[in-house]
Amino acid sequence: MENKNVLEVKNLRKEYKEFTLDNVSFSVPAGYIMGIIGPNGAGKTTTIKLLMNLIKPEGGEINIFGLDPRKNEKEVKNRIGYVGEEQYFYQNKTVAWTGRFVSQFFKQWNNNKFNAFLEDFKLSRTKKVKELSRGMKVKLSFAIALSHQPELLILDEPTSGLDPVIRREILDLLLKTSREENKSVIISSHITDDLARIADIITFMINGKIRLTGEKDDLLANWKRIHYKKGALSKNITASLNNVQDQVFGSSGLTDHYLKIKDQLADGIGKEEIKVENLNLDDILISFVKG
Amino acid sequence: MWPLIKKNSILFISYVLPFSVFLILYWFIESKANDPHFVMVIYFWMWILTIGFISSGEQQEAKNKGYEFLQTLPVTDAEIVASKFLLTLVMVVFIVCFDLVLLSFFKGTPLQLKTILFFVPVNGMASLLLAGLLFIGVFKFGFSRMHKVFWAVTFGAVAVMILTVELLLPKIRPGLPAIIDFLTHISWIFRLLAVGVVLYCYYLMMKLAIKVKIAAKE
Structure with missing residues (x-):
C-alpha cells in the first residue's frame, strides 16, 4: 500500500451552542479504511459534514487529494463517493431518473457499473425512491457512490438501522472495493463490530475530541x-x-x-x-x- | 449547471404552461375579454405565477431535502442558486412575451393598448425583483419559515389587484389618459436603460443570494 495521505485534517474546529468539535486532527493514507468510532453526539457526523463541505468550520485545515475542498469543491467531490446517514433523493423520481440525474455531475460516471450495481442489489429501475425501504435506499446510495470511480469513500453511519443481512452485504462490498480497487475509505459508526470487521485504522472520538487514533491491530494488541x-x-x-x-x-x-x-x-x-x-x-x- | 436547469424546467413545463393554456381558454370563453378588468387579471397573474413558481420549486426542494442532496454532488452553491435565478428569468420573459401576444388580440382603445404595452414589461420587471427578494429570503431563512411570507405576498397581490380595480381605477380615471400618455412617451433609450438596471439588480440579488446560501451553512 502507498503511504501518501489522501486526506489530512489539522486542528479542525466547529462550534455549536452545546457542542464543540475541538482541535480534530487525523490523516488517512491511500488504500486504507479508517473507522471513526464514538457514541452518539461525539462529533462523527459533524466531522464528516465538514469534510464534505456541508457545513463551515470555525478553524483548522482540511486537505483532500492535496486540495482545499472549500476552494476546489467540484474537483474534490468528483473524486469522492459519499453515503450519509440519511439518504436524500428526490422521492417522486425513479431509481433510473436518479442515476441519470446524478451521472451528469460526475466526470467519470460509469453507467454500466451503475446498472450492474442495480442488478446486484435487486433495485428496480422503475421504482420510485419513496417506494424503497431504508436498506434499499442505502444500496442506491452505494450504487451512486461507487459508479463514478471515486478515490475516497466517505461514509457516515451507513449501516445504522439496517438489518444484519444487508449490513454484512454492504460491509463485504466495501471491503472488496477497497482491497481490489485500492480505494481509501472513511467510515463513521457506533457499531464497533462493523469497524472491527473492515477498518485498518481506528479513531476514537468522544465529546468532540479525538481520544485515540491508530492501526486497529496495534490497538487490539496493546x-x-x-x-x-x-x-x-x-x-x-x-x-x-x-x-x-x-x-x-x-x-x-x-x-x-x-x-x-x-x-x-x-x-x-x-x-x-x-x-x-x-x-x-x-x-x-x-x-x-x-x- | 445545465442538469439543474433541466431538472427545474420540468416544474416550468408542468406549472407555467398549464396556467398559460388556462388563461388562453379563459380569454376565449370570457365574453367580456375586452374588459380592462381582464387586463388587470393578466397583470397580477404574472405576480402570482412568479410567487407560485418559486414557492412550488422551493417546497419540492424542502420536502425532498433537495439542497442537502445536491450538496453531496460535485455542484457548487453558486451553481445551485444561479440555476434557480436563470430559470425564473426565463419564466418571466416567457410570461411577458406570452402576455403581449395574448393581449395583442385585445380590442381596446388606443389608450388601453398603450397601457398594456407599457405595463406588461413593467410588471415583468417587478415580478423579477420580487422573485429575487423571495429567493434571498428562502436562502436566508429556509422555506419552512418563508412559506408564510409567500402566502402573505400572494394574498397581498390579490388584495392590491382588487383595490386597484375597484377603488383606485375609478378615482384616477379622469387623469389616467394624461398619466398614461406621459408614461408611454418615455424614450425607448430610457426604457432599455430601465430594463438594464432591473437585470443588473437581479444579478446583484443573485450574487447576494449565493452569499446568503453559503453563509447559511451551519
Whole structure:
C-alpha cells in the first residue's frame, strides 16, 4: 500500500451552542479504511459534514487529494463517493431518473457499473425512491457512490438501522472495493463490530475530541484487561492501569501498552497470579466514555 | 449547471404552461375579454405565477431535502442558486412575451393598448425583483419559515389587484389618459436603460443570494 495521505485534517474546529468539535486532527493514507468510532453526539457526523463541505468550520485545515475542498469543491467531490446517514433523493423520481440525474455531475460516471450495481442489489429501475425501504435506499446510495470511480469513500453511519443481512452485504462490498480497487475509505459508526470487521485504522472520538487514533491491530494488541492478585503487579504497572476494579479474583484494570509490559507480566502469568483478557473496540470505547 | 436547469424546467413545463393554456381558454370563453378588468387579471397573474413558481420549486426542494442532496454532488452553491435565478428569468420573459401576444388580440382603445404595452414589461420587471427578494429570503431563512411570507405576498397581490380595480381605477380615471400618455412617451433609450438596471439588480440579488446560501451553512 502507498503511504501518501489522501486526506489530512489539522486542528479542525466547529462550534455549536452545546457542542464543540475541538482541535480534530487525523490523516488517512491511500488504500486504507479508517473507522471513526464514538457514541452518539461525539462529533462523527459533524466531522464528516465538514469534510464534505456541508457545513463551515470555525478553524483548522482540511486537505483532500492535496486540495482545499472549500476552494476546489467540484474537483474534490468528483473524486469522492459519499453515503450519509440519511439518504436524500428526490422521492417522486425513479431509481433510473436518479442515476441519470446524478451521472451528469460526475466526470467519470460509469453507467454500466451503475446498472450492474442495480442488478446486484435487486433495485428496480422503475421504482420510485419513496417506494424503497431504508436498506434499499442505502444500496442506491452505494450504487451512486461507487459508479463514478471515486478515490475516497466517505461514509457516515451507513449501516445504522439496517438489518444484519444487508449490513454484512454492504460491509463485504466495501471491503472488496477497497482491497481490489485500492480505494481509501472513511467510515463513521457506533457499531464497533462493523469497524472491527473492515477498518485498518481506528479513531476514537468522544465529546468532540479525538481520544485515540491508530492501526486497529496495534490497538487490539496493546489494549488488554489485566486481572491480578494483590501484590502480583509492580507499583509502576498498577499505577498505569485504567478503570481499576476490585473483583473476586483480585483486581483488574486496563492497559493501553500491553506489548511494552508483556515481559514484566510473564512471571505472574506463569504463576497464574495474572490473567490477560483481550479487549474489543466496544470495551475500549466504553473505557473512554467512562473515563 | 445545465442538469439543474433541466431538472427545474420540468416544474416550468408542468406549472407555467398549464396556467398559460388556462388563461388562453379563459380569454376565449370570457365574453367580456375586452374588459380592462381582464387586463388587470393578466397583470397580477404574472405576480402570482412568479410567487407560485418559486414557492412550488422551493417546497419540492424542502420536502425532498433537495439542497442537502445536491450538496453531496460535485455542484457548487453558486451553481445551485444561479440555476434557480436563470430559470425564473426565463419564466418571466416567457410570461411577458406570452402576455403581449395574448393581449395583442385585445380590442381596446388606443389608450388601453398603450397601457398594456407599457405595463406588461413593467410588471415583468417587478415580478423579477420580487422573485429575487423571495429567493434571498428562502436562502436566508429556509422555506419552512418563508412559506408564510409567500402566502402573505400572494394574498397581498390579490388584495392590491382588487383595490386597484375597484377603488383606485375609478378615482384616477379622469387623469389616467394624461398619466398614461406621459408614461408611454418615455424614450425607448430610457426604457432599455430601465430594463438594464432591473437585470443588473437581479444579478446583484443573485450574487447576494449565493452569499446568503453559503453563509447559511451551519
